[in-house]
Amino acid sequence: MGQRIAVLGAGPMGLAVAYQLARDGHQPVVFEADDRVGGMTAAFDFSGLSIERYYHFHCISDHAFLNVLDELGLADQMRWVETKMGYWYQNRLQPWGNPVALLKFRGLSLVAKFRYGLHAFLCTKRHDWKPLDNVEATGWIRRWVGSEAWEVLWRRLFDYKFYDYSNNLSAAWIWSRIRRIGRSRYSLFREKLGYLEGGSETLLRSMARDIEARGGEIRLKSSVNKVLIEGGQVQGVEVNGQPERFNKVISTIPLPYVPRVMPDLPDDILQRFQALKNVAVVCVIAKLSKSLTENFWLNTNDPDMDIPGLVEYTNLRPLDQHIIYVPFYVPGEHPKFSEPDQVFLDKVQRYLKKINPDLRDEDFIELRASRYRYAQPICDPGYLNRLPPVSLPIKGLWVADTSYYYPEDRGISESIDFGRQMARDINK
Structure with missing residues (x-):
């Protein structure tokens, strides 16, 4: 008999958990504070263009992602492109x-x-x-x-x-x-990366439909205030001030939120979560009327630029306008993270003009900044041993986020793989 299980967070990992649970005959209920699914892979309306707030790409080794595309009948919407990298160094663009x-x-x-x-x-x-x-x-x-x-x-x-x-x-x-x-x-001299027609939104919507078609629920704008714990066992969740009973809860929200949402965890577990550090990101997306370079990824080493690189996304996925992502990674407690969007927009305009002097003010159609406080875990030596176990010493409670597939970097495929495995482990 299938169980009704609460899943916290509708990013790729949370959706993957619910997707697997629903396929195994359970009724997952996904709670998402945002007004859309996707987390860091969610799209937004960039003046008529639906595109991710933060860039994503796929490698030929992303097996878990490719398997889900097969299961959902989306494999024919995958495109592989030979891409290029560049390096901006000593005021010179180099291959x-x-x-x-x-x-x-x-x-x-x-x-x-x-x-x-x-x-x-x-x-x-x-x-x-x-x-x-x-x-x-x-x-x-x-x-x-x-x-x-x-x-x-x-x-x-x-x-x-x-x-x-x-x-x-x-x-x-x-x-x-x-x-x-x-x-x-795919050879010593050639790089191949992939994108999905319609972007990550194509996969996210299809996974959400599959979950709902099999009896699961996805509740947007539904922030879990607290996981209810009593007598060493999960009792349910409190959502927008209202309690709801569940005897199993799987959390995929960023780990720094866990102590706030689960204050009744044992003190030693709370301390382990509180000790974890994350870097934030301010990601500027520029929409241009002309190309910046021929590269998908451009590393930068320039004393006038406080970025390690940028991504010219339309050199992977063709679009009507030229889209460039410029991420400013910075610790959330750093004063820079509190600076207004305009500071970052002005920097990007200046940097892009320096890289390509042919760019004029009128070539910048629009610039937009997105912020994410917990964008990147800080993985110090011995990191995995300091993470609390996924299956916590509370009956019916599992907690993970992108930190748990260390040493792999955060990515859609890794999130899908880990989320599905977590769901299967719960079944056992």
């Missing part, structure tokens, strides 16, 4: 992302290029991440690539993504990011 580009890169010695290339290559061949789990990332990279390649190709990426946390990150976490991009190549 990047393959051995020839590395050899021709201006601003690095031959020895530094060799050491950098060898490290990247070995990262794609490594399978066992455990030896890197307790290793600090910046020291690990510097030992491999040397101080010259570190300064040119790595340091600003750390500085402008992690700020004060830069010197205490897990090498396993950084390794997984190098490997994922390396494995998106």
Whole structure:
């Protein structure tokens, strides 16, 4: 007999949990505080263009994502594109992302290029991440690539993504990011990335329909104020001030919200959640009348730019206008995160004009900024051991977010894989 199970959060992981539960004969009820499903993958209306607030792309190794497309009959809407990478360095736009580009890169010695290339290559061949789990990332990279390649190709990426946390990150976490991009190549010289026709919204809507068709519910604008716990067991949830009974609750909301929503957890568990750190993001989306470059991803190392890179999304997914994402990652407690949107919009306009001097004011159709307080967990050495267990010492309660598939970086496919597995484990 199927059970009625509460799922907190309708991002990709929460939807994946509900999707699997519904397919296994249960009645999931998904509670989402936002007015739409998707979390960080949710789309918004950008003056007539429906597009994600934060950029997403797919790699050929994203098996869990591709499996769901097959199950939902969406596989024929997947498109694969040969994309390019670039590097903005010393006021010069250079090709990047393959051995020839590395050899021709201006601003690095031959020895530094060799050491950098060898490290990247070995990262794609490594399978066992455990030896890197307790290793600090910046020291690990510097030992491999040397101080010259570190300064040119790595340091600003750390500085402008992690700020004060830069010197205490897990090498396993950084390794997984190098490997994922390396494995998106279908040859040594060519990179292939994917997009879904209609964007992530195509998948999200189809998953939501599948959940509801099998007896599940998705309740938008329904913020769970509290998970009700009594006698070491889940009793239900309080939604918009009203209690509702459930004997099983699965939470996929960002972990920093957990102590607020589950104040009755044991103190030692609460302390473990409270100790976790996250970086926020202010992501500016620019709509232009002309292209910025020919690259999908552009790394930047420029003293006048406080970003590690930008994404020219329309060099992956063709659209009527040229769309560029410029993410400013910054700790939520940093004063920069409190600056008004206009500060970030002005910076982006200035940066893009510097990269492509042919851009004029009239080429900027519109710019918009989105903010997400808990965009990126800070994974320090030994991170996994500090996370509370997914199945908490409260009967009927499971908690996870994107942090739990460490050392993998957050992504739609990883969220789907973890969410479905969590749902299957609950069935057991």
